Amino acid sequence: MHDRNQREICVLGLGLIGGSVLRGAIAAGWTGWAYNRSAVGADAARAEGYDADTDLARVLRRAADSDALIVLGVPMPAMDDVLAAVAAHAPDAALTDVVSVQGPLRPLVARHGLSRRYVGSHPMAGSAASGWAASTAELFTDAAWVVGCDDGADPAVWTRVARLALECGAVVVPAGSAEHDAAVARISHLPHxxxxxxALAGAAxxxxxxxxxxxxxxxxxxxxxxxPALVRAMCExxxxxxxxxxxxxxxxxTDARDMLARDRSTAGLVEAxxxxxxxxxxxxxxxxSGIEPSDPDxxxxxxxxxxxxxxxxxx
Amino acid sequence: MHDRNQREICVLGLGLIGGSVLRGAIAAGWTGWAYNRSAVGADAARAEGYDADTDLARVLRRAADSDALIVLGVPMPAMDDVLAAVAAHAPDAALTDVVSVQGPLRPLVARHGLSRRYVGSHPMAGSAASGWAASTAELFTDAAWVVGCDDGADPAVWTRVARLALECGAVVVPAGSAEHDAAVARISHLPHxxxxxxALAGAAxxxxxxxxxxxxxxxxxxxxxxxPALVRAMCExxxxxxxxxxxxxxxxxTDARDMLARDRSTAGLVEAxxxxxxxxxxxxxxxxSGIEPSDPDxxxxxxxxxxxxxxxxxx
Structure with missing residues (x-):
């Protein structure tokens, strides 16, 4: 029933990341279609020959009928409504997301009874621009794409998500959701x-x-x-x-400050x-290499x- | 005696900045010569046709004889010895520096009795490389070059330093030494x-x-x-x-941390x-425009x- 080689994808949300997933998957030979809330975005995608629709129920029923992999690409504030629709129209479909932070998303997926076939993911790519117009099939070339490895992940869904990432040109970084969130706090949110x-210190x-x-x-x-809205959304x-x-x-x-005041030295911080x-x-x-989903661990x-x-x- | 248009320069220290000052001034038509402690650096400059010498006393006597502008381009640890030589051989020469932080330098200049004809300066330019080999006549093109405006500055020396900066292609930013040091702490040392x-948070x-x-x-x-040695030297x-x-x-x-913990918001920091x-x-x-050294203020x-x-x- 769940073919490891199945290559059908249903993308919900045609922003920069969702749009690039749709483009990349189709360029790699997948069959793909998409939902977008705004007609402007859906029309723009259709004008380029993509199968995009503003009717979420119809898009999801097609995913259920063909056992496609559903990719959640909507912003977090829209997620509750979208998951309710997934639960109503495609409750057994394979499910992933491309919205970065796993912490708040996993309980939401669970609340809608969709955890069984959900495997989180996070392509580490972006650009200064946003929206469908900025999306490209090459956005993920050589990028790291985290695929969630929490206990209980369905091997068939995991395989489909990993293949989507690989066929979009990325390398797959396996990580648990908590360690993923801790890592991106260090290398993405703290930098912001x-x-x-x-910037404040300079302007002052x-x-x-x-x-x-x-x-x-x-x-x-x-x-x-x-x-600021994007920075706040991801940090918060x-x-x-x-x-x-x-x-x-x-x-x-603070330790560096104390050393500077006491010894007029920055050695500790600067050398480390x-x-x-x-x-x-x-x-x-x-x-x-050498790890197979048939291995118990x-x-x-x-x-x-x-x-x-x-x-x-x-x- | 002190011709505003005098264009003779004596550079002490042919590192990246001192070397670029010598090159830039000569390219602009100044007469210039230099001292460098290491024979290797002096030989390299001579091989390119520049007048470079390892005999500090001889170089300084020539500056005294021709009333050249002396440019201190040696690192801070060497400054005390170099200023002692200036006091011995060219105590009345016009004097400036290109070593960044003014705070520790001004008392040192005063201790050697050289404050009267000293005007500090700081070209805001650099590169990843260092030394004479990295120096270029164009290093200061369109750069900001701070010229010190502490009370008591000699207008004739100030004019010569400002013209040196301008003829090296820079724009002159006038600033008091304390406000200069506070500004570079904000935009150069804090960033480091x-x-x-x-980097530490990421590696952790x-x-x-x-x-x-x-x-x-x-x-x-x-x-x-x-x-690390360069970062430490400038920060310390x-x-x-x-x-x-x-x-x-x-x-x-800390305020941002407290807001994040209390309200799960980063609004204050991110928006500001x-x-x-x-x-x-x-x-x-x-x-x-419209300010002249003849104005009392x-x-x-x-x-x-x-x-x-x-x-x-x-x-």
Whole structure:
């Protein structure tokens, strides 16, 4: 009934990420169709030859009939209504998402009784632009795409999500949802908060300080240029993981402050920070092999490999 | 005796900045010669046709004889010895520096009895590389070059330093030494400390987090790749101005942390940070005019104009 090689996809929400998933999957030979709330977006997709519709029930019934993989690509505020429709029209369909933070989404999926065939995912790609118009089939080329490895994941659904990621050109990073959320707090949400704080510190120096700003300030504040609504949405959705990360950074900076005041030295922070950046520059993903969904501990082994920097390039 | 149009320059230290000053001034038609402690650097400059010498006393006597502008381009640890030589061989020469932080330098200049004809300066330019080999005549093209406006500055020396900056292709930003140090703490030294802290936070997430890192982490940690000795030297020399700036940033981040914990909101920080970044992006320097060194309050007026984002494009 659930063919591992089934390549039908139903994308809900044609924003930058959802739109790029639809484009990428179809470019890779999948059969795909999509729901978009606004007629403008659906019309734009149809004008390019994509099968897009504003009738969510109809789109979902087709997914149920063909056992397609449903991809949740709507923003979190719209998620409750969309999941209610999935539960009503395609309650047994394979289900994934591309909305980043797993913490708030998993309980919502459970509340709608959809956990059994749900496997979360998160393609680590984006651009300064947003919406269908910015989407491309190549957005995920060589990107990391996290596929959730929480205990109980359905191997058939997991396989379909992993293949979608691989066929869109990404490498698959296996991770549990909690460790995923903790990782993105460190490498995506904390950078945004520090950039905002740095922008504020510069502007508080007035036109003299801003006029002297060069590369370190420009790069360090770049993402403070992102739309506040988007930055808030991602940081606030991940508040539970972001808080301990922010506390950790505050402690590091407070220790550095104390060392600077006491010894007029920044040795501790600067030397450790430089070593950390070098580790980042030198990091090379290695290819996971030899794990099969038929292994009893496959999810645990995948999580463990992901923690050590492993990626799947085939599945 | 002190010709406003005199265009002779004596550069002490042929590193990236000092070397670029020598090259830039000579390209603009100045007569220039230089001292470099290492024979390797001096030989390299001579091989390109520049007049470079390892005999500090001889170089300084020539500066005294021709009333050249002496440019201090040696690192802070070498400054005391170099200033002692200036006091011995060219005590009445016009004197400036290109070593960034003014706080620790001014008392040192005073201790050697050289304050009367000293005007500090700081070209806001650099590169990832260092040393004579990295220096270029174009390094300062369109850069901001701070020229110190502390009370008592000698108008003739000030004019020579400003003209050097302008003829090297820079715009002159007038500022008092304390407000200069406070500004660079905000836009150069704090960015380095935040980048180090962010690199540490990412690496603490292990290979999983580093493997998921994308643009926000890469840009936010870029300057943590700078040599720790250089980062330490500039941050620690400016400890007095950096401490209150770091405290301010810690307070902003602590407030954001409390709002996130209490209200699950990042509104305060994100909206203010975005507005600050926009202010930075939109900042355009305006051209100061109508201030002359014959005005009794010229230094105060220049400082005030610099605070409001004004630059000199001619002097």
């Amino acid at each position: 908060l520090l950039a905002e704080a740095l 120096g007035g036109d003299l300080a801003l006029g002297l700003a060069a590369g370190s300030f420009r790069d360090g504040t770049r993402v403070a240029g992102s739309a 959705a991940n508040a539970d993981a972001l808080l301990p990360t922010l506390d950790e950074a505050l402690q590091v900076l 920070g430089h070593a950390a950046r070098q580790r980042y520059e030198q990091q090379q993903p290695w290819t996971i 496959w999810l645990e082994r995948l999580r463990e490999a992901g923690r050590r920097g492993g990626v799947l390039r085939a599945w | 400390l935040l980048a180090e802290a962010l 997430g292990g290979d999983l987090a580093l493997g998921l890192a994308a643009g926000s982490f890469r840009d936010g940690t870029r300057v943590a790749g700078s040599a 020399a400016n400890a007095d101005a950096l401490l209150p700036t770091l405290d301010e940033a810690l307070q902003v981040l 940070g975005h507005a600050a970044r926009q202010r930075y992006e939109q900042q355009q320097p305006w051209t100061i 010229w230094l105060e007026r220049l400082r005030e104009a610099g605070r409001r984002g004004g630059v000199l494009r001619a002097w």
